Amino acid sequence: MTDPVAISVNQVSKQFGQGADAFFALDQVSVDIRENEFFTLLGPSGCGKTTLLRLIAGFEHPTAGHIQLHGEEISHLPPFKRPVNTVFQNYALFPHLTVAENIGFGLDMQDKPAAEIESTVTEMLQLVQMESMRDRRTDQISGGQQQRVALARALAPHPRVLLLDEPLSALDYKLRKGMQIELKRLQLETGITFIFVTHDQEEALTMSDRIAVMNNGQILQVGSPNDIYDRPSHRFVADFIGDTNFLSAELVESSSEHAVVKLSSGKNLVTGPTEATLNNVVSITVRPEQAVLIDDLANADLQGTVTNIMYSGTDSHFHIELPSQEEFVAKVQNAGPARRDWETGQTVGIKFHDNAVQIVED
Amino acid sequence: MSSSIVSPKKLFSIYKLPGFTFIAITCFVMLYAPIMILVGYSFNEGSSLALWEGLSLRWYYSAWQNEAVKDATLLSLIIALQASLYSTVLATMAALGTTRTRAYRGQTAIYAMINQPLMVPEIVTAVALLIVFATIKQATGYQGLSFLVIAHTAFCVPFAYLPIRARLEDMDRSLEIAAADLYATPWRCFRRVTLPLLLPGILAGAMLAFVISLDDVVITEFVKSAGQDTLPTFMLGQIRRVITPEMNAIASALLAVSVLMVSLIFLINRKKT
Ligand SMILES: Nc1ncnc2c1ncn2[C@@H]1O[C@H](COP(=O)(O)OP(=O)(O)OP(=O)(O)O)[C@@H](O)[C@H]1O
Numbered sequence: 115m116t117d118p119v120a121i122s123v124n125q126v127s128k129q130f131g132q133g134a135d136a137f138f139a140l141d142q143v144s145v146d147i148r149e150n151e152f153f154t155l156l157g158p159s160g161c162g163k164t165t166l167l168r169l170i171a172g173f174e175h176p177t178a179g180h181i182q183l184h185g186e187e188i189s190h191l192p193p194f195k196r197p198v199n200t201v202f203q204n205y206a207l208f209p210h211l212t213v214a215e216n217i218g219f220g221l222d223m224q225d226k227p228a229a230e231i232e233s234t235v236t237e238m239l240q241l242v243q244m245e246s247m248r249d250r251r252t253d254q255i256s257g258g259q260q261q262r263v264a265l266a267r268a269l270a271p272h273p274r275v276l277l278l279d280e281p282l283s284a285l286d287y288k289l290r291k292g293m294q295i296e297l298k299r300l301q302l303e304t305g306i307t308f309i310f311v312t313h314d315q316e317e318a319l320t321m322s323d324r325i326a327v328m329n330n331g332q333i334l335q336v337g338s339p340n341d342i343y344d345r346p347s348h349r350f351v352a353d354f355i356g357d358t359n360f361l362s363a364e365l366v367e368s369s370s371e372h373a374v375v376k377l378s379s380g381k382n383l384v385t386g387p388t389e390a391t392l393n394n395v396v397s398i399t400v401r402p403e404q405a406v407l408i409d410d411l412a413n414a415d416l417q418g419t420v421t422n423i424m425y426s427g428t429d430s431h432f433h434i435e436l437p438s439q440e441e442f443v444a445k446v447q448n449a450g451p452a453r454r455d456w457e458t459g460q461t462v463g464i465k466f467h468d469n470a471v472q473i474v475e476d
Numbered sequence: 477m478s479s480s481i482v483s484p485k486k487l488f489s490i491y492k493l494p495g496f497t498f499i500a501i502t503c504f505v506m507l508y509a510p511i512m513i514l515v516g517y518s519f520n521e522g523s524s525l526a527l528w529e530g531l532s533l534r535w536y537y538s539a540w541q542n543e544a545v546k547d548a549t550l551l552s553l554i555i556a557l558q559a560s561l562y563s564t565v566l567a568t569m570a571a572l573g574t575t576r577t578r579a580y581r582g583q584t585a586i587y588a589m590i591n592q593p594l595m596v597p598e599i600v601t602a603v604a605l606l607i608v609f610a611t612i613k614q615a616t617g618y619q620g621l622s623f624l625v626i627a628h629t630a631f632c633v634p635f636a637y638l639p640i641r642a643r644l645e646d647m648d649r650s651l652e653i654a655a656a657d658l659y660a661t662p663w664r665c666f667r668r669v670t671l672p673l674l675l676p677g678i679l680a681g682a683m684l685a686f687v688i689s690l691d692d693v694v695i696t697e698f699v700k701s702a703g704q705d706t707l708p709t710f711m712l713g714q715i716r717r718v719i720t721p722e723m724n725a726i727a728s729a730l731l732a733v734s735v736l737m738v739s740l741i742f743l744i745n746r747k748k749t
């Protein structure tokens with residue numbers, strides 16, 4: 115059961131500068147964002163997240179490609195004609211208006227009757243729990259409260275899609291955690307599609323229905339947090355989200371259902387299907403918590419020498435040097451049943467959990 | 477907002493340079509002593525400019541009674557009000573045109589041209605206007621006030637322009653983007669966001685233009701037709717004949733107006749930042 119598409123981005127490119135200075139901030143990006151979805155754009159600084167958001171909002175226009183809202187072409191509409199609102203990173207509250215006037219601004223510009231504006235503003239103030247601040251000036255409220263006003267202001271006109279550009283990055287850790295929960299609640303309550311930008315992978319994993327991981331102006335992978343974490347398609351994605359190990363392996367069998375890779379140890383492992391060419395060397399990734407250390411070398415997928423043990427409270431990280439000169443890090447829970455009394459210099463076997471191995475594109 | 481603990485002022489202090497205090501005091505004395513003396517003597521009872529004969533408002537009263545002074549004051553105000561209004565409108569448009577557009581060729585040249593009255597010697601502008609206006613006066617026979625209003629408007633534009641432009645450049649551009657995002661058409665965005673935020677700059681620009689127009693001698697002297705004396709040109713005419721303490725009183729009053737205006741500009745700009 116999938117909801118209909120709210121925003122459809124089709125082969126969109128955005129070029130800044132001309133000639134020798136030409137630079138593609140977005141390079142043929144395509145993605146469908148569904149109704150009622152909490153959709154996150156995740157990627158390092160400069161990868162084009164803000165640019166994509168600005169194209170959807172209408173502050174910039176694409177060099178090539180199309181953006182559709184519920185099937186209607188909007189790529190060249192000015193921002194004030196798009197039923198899409200933005201929560202700005204710096205909030206951009208109007209300093210000459212009160213909290214209530216800020217929230218009512220969008221409705222006022224849509225020429226809604228005063229009574230309707232009044233009641234919607236009251237409703238929005240309740241939604242973000244700011245009723246008592248109604249007549250304050252925006253410089254008389256705290257950063258977290260400004261954040262709520264910015265949210266309420268963008269939600270008040272009931273946009274089809276709400277764009278949020280790193281709205282939490284200016285807040286301190288505790289406030290940030292609180293606002294994450296609040297944002298999620300608001301999204302569920304209003305049923306509005308949220309397109310949320312962040313470069314914080316943890317934030318993306320906890321809040322999103324789906325995540326698009328971006329790098330260098332391209333979307334590398336779109337999927338649920340679980341997909342992205344457990345089945346990264348690219349080396350970059352695996353590396354950007356959480357800690358992971360990369361190993362070289364040979365692709366020895368490939369079909370539409372599964373693939374088989376041969377590890378440096380000679381062991382064969384089954385993975386998901388891949389588009390890589392048969393008998394080529396491929397990169398595989400295994401999360402540190404997806405392996406256990408065992409004595410029984412014959413039964414192990416890999417073996418190596420423990421070179422370093424790092425204790426980190428909840429778990430210990432065993433650094434193991436493989437015969438292939440690669441390094442593998444295994445994370446063992448300190449409270450769990452697994453054996454962990456290994457010492458540096460010892461030879462250990464590494465056994466992967468089922469489905470732990472994933473082939474990634476470089 | 478937190479500031480660094482060691483302020484740069486502590487690292488290098490101009491106050492500690494040898495002779496700083498002496499030079500500073502000398503400058504202030506040279507700037508303000510003559511003005512203080514002028515203001516002081518405007519309250520002199522006697523008719524001498526050098527001899528103090530007691531405190532009185534006699535010369536203010538005498539200036540107040542003087543029909544010629546009244547006429548000149550009125551004319552000055554009429555011209556200054558019109559010139560500051562027109563120049564502020566023009567300056568606002570110029571400021572918007574130089575900050576709220578995509579970068580275009582010749583932008584710097586336009587910026588320089590708007591500010592040229594600050595650079596070109598006033599006497600040059602005065603002579604140029606004299607020649608042009610004289611031709612028009614001859615051709616049309618029209619001798620009215622418009623020439624003075626146009627001339628004043630022209631040289632007031634850069635003074636009005638500077639504070640308006642400064643304010644536009646300081647303004648957070650994302651506010652206008654946010655307004656557009658919230659369904660404001662470009663015109664309503666200007667009316668509801670840009671203009672209200674720009675208002676202190678516009679007021680400051682208008683007042684500056686007003687003071688500048690009120691003070692002007694050179695251009696007015698060249699452009700005016702017979703009988704069109706503003707307060708400064710009237711004073712100039714008077715002083716050529718005989719210097720009376722009445723001039724002190726008028727000058728002091730003019731000074732009071734200017735100081736008031738400048739203080740207002742200062743207050744308006746401080747309130748918003
Ligand atoms: N107006 C512009 N002119 C030229 N280059 C631009 C412009 N806007 C963005 N860029 C470039 O496009 C690239 C993508 O920028 P963008 O702001 O989308 O990055 P981002 O992913 O939002 O990064 P961050 O996490 O730092 O906000 C950057 O390299 C940036 O320098």
Ligand SMILES: [Mg+2]
Binds near residue numbers: 165
């Ligand atoms: Mg950004």
